[in-house]
Amino acid sequence: MQYYLVKCLSRLVCLLPASLRRGLGCLIGSLCWPLVPAKRRNMAISNISRSLGIDECRASAIAKASGVRFGPMFMEVLYMPKLNKANIGQYVTLKGREHLDAALKMGRGAVLATAHSGNWELLGAALAMHGYPLVAVVQRQTNPAMDKFINEYRTRAGMHVTYKQGVREMVKLLGAGKIIGLLMDQDNHSQGVFVEFFGRLASTPQGAAALARLNDAPIIPAFITANPDGTHTVIIHPPVMVDKTADRDYDIYTTTRHLTRIIEDHIRQYPHEWFWLHNRWKTTPPEKKA
Numbered sequence: 001m002q003y004y005l006v007k008c009l010s011r012l013v014c015l016l017p018a019s020l021r022r023g024l025g026c027l028i029g030s031l032c033w034p035l036v037p038a039k040r041r042n043m044a045i046s047n048i049s050r051s052l053g054i055d056e057c058r059a060s061a062i063a064k065a066s067g068v069r070f071g072p073m074f075m076e077v078l079y080m081p082k083l084n085k086a087n088i089g090q091y092v093t094l095k096g097r098e099h100l101d102a103a104l105k106m107g108r109g110a111v112l113a114t115a116h117s118g119n120w121e122l123l124g125a126a127l128a129m130h131g132y133p134l135v136a137v138v139q140r141q142t143n144p145a146m147d148k149f150i151n152e153y154r155t156r157a158g159m160h161v162t163y164k165q166g167v168r169e170m171v172k173l174l175g176a177g178k179i180i181g182l183l184m185d186q187d188n189h190s191q192g193v194f195v196e197f198f199g200r201l202a203s204t205p206q207g208a209a210a211l212a213r214l215n216d217a218p219i220i221p222a223f224i225t226a227n228p229d230g231t232h233t234v235i236i237h238p239p240v241m242v243d244k245t246a247d248r249d250y251d252i253y254t255t256t257r258h259l260t261r262i263i264e265d266h267i268r269q270y271p272h273e274w275f276w277l278h279n280r281w282k283t284t285p286p287e288k289k290a
Contacts (some may be wrong), residue, residue: 001145002143002146003149005148006078006145006149007144007149009078010078012078012153013075013078013079014078014079014081014082018230020044021075021079022072022075024075025071025072025073025074025075025076025194026068026071027071029068029069029071029072030071031066032067032068032070033064033067033068035068035228036277037067040277041067041277043245044067045059045063045275046059047281048062050178050198050200051199051225052142052198052271062146062271062276063271063276064270065274066272066274066276066277069226069273070279071107073119073122074285076119076122076209077119077121077122077150080121080122080125080153080156080157081126081156083129083157085130085131085158087125089130091126091127091231091232092122092130092224092232093232093233093234094127094130094233094234094236095233095234096236096237096238097130097222099237099238100132100222100236100238103220103239104132104177105124106217106218107119107177108175108215108216108218109174109175109177109215110173110218110219110220110239111180111182111208111211111212111218111219111220112127112134112173112179112180112182112219112220113184113208113219113220113259114182114222115183115185115223115263115266115267115274116183116185116186116274116275116278117185117223117224117263117266117270117273117275118224118225118232119224119226119232119256121153122160122224122232123223123224123234124136124154124157124181125159126232126234127156127179127181127222128158128159129157129158132179133160133177133178133179134159134160134178134179134199135159135161135162135170135178135180135181136154136159136160136162137162137181137183138150138151138161138163139164140164146191153188154230159181160173160178170211171211171214171215174211174214174215174217179220180211182205183205184204184207184208184256185260185263185274186205186206187202187279187281187282187283188203188204188205189283190203190283191203191205191206192205192206193252193256194285195232195253195256195257195260196257196260197264197281198264199254202280202281203282203283203285204256205256206252206256208255208259209242209252209255210255212255213242213251213252213255216241216244218239218241219239219240219242219259220234220236220237220239221237221242221259221262221263222235223263223270225270226273233270235266237262240255240258240259240262242255243255
């Protein structure tokens with residue numbers, strides 16, 4: 001039932017003009033912001049203030065903007081059936097696509113390293129519609145109806161979808177020249193590698209570095225940011241290659257650290273677009289033995 005309700009809502013949203021979609025999205029985000037638990041809002045404000053070196057008032061404004069933006073993001077996802085290869089350029093432009101083209105010409109596939117900044121769902125869809133062979137590595141949703149819905153829209157956009165547990169499939173697809181899209185800015189518990197993120201050690205997913213090293217594939221950092229007129233720009237960075245020495249762990253550590261710095265630089269430029277409500281520093285590094 002939930003699946004069909006969201007599908008009906010999507011059909012209605014697809015009938016609305018852009019200005020009304022954005023207005024409703026902002027209204028939904030604003031109405032939902034007070035419903036976020038105070039503990040999580042305060043955590044976000046504290047992390048913003050500490051990370052960016054700003055006062056609580058400015059941090060509070062960024063935290064609110066970061067949360068409210070999920071309203072417009074939701075509307076954009078519901079509108080995705082109206083996007084296609086013919087019109088995607090009107091909604092999303094690619095800046096630095098020559099870097100991605102050069103990476104793919106190496107013939108080893110590529111790993112796309114990105115973050116929960118801007119509308120990351122639209123990032124994958126836009127790249128696929130622009131003709132890039134993107135594989136979305138996703139987390140299975142706890143709600144089966146929503147999992148079915150979002151994966152349907154991902155595949156409709158031209159993406160191949162695989163779950164995080166499908167490592168063998170990722171390796172196979174990378175070897176076939178595909179682009180493996182990975183989000184690498186969330187706490188990775190005990191499985192992560194600890195690198196500095198805004199001056200504090202954070203458990204960071206090492207999948208991008210490990211996968212790229214395995215196939216000598218380039219890593220492409222890429223992000224999406226919203227423009228004032230409701231369109232979006234994808235920012236694609238030059239390829240990052242993983243050093244392949246006798247010390248695999250060190251190779252993965254140094255590459256993950258480098259990618260994290262790129263992510264941090266992007267967030268500093270667009271702080272209101274990052275997912276500050278996530279407890280990025282939840283896992284503390286293990287104490288070193290004397």
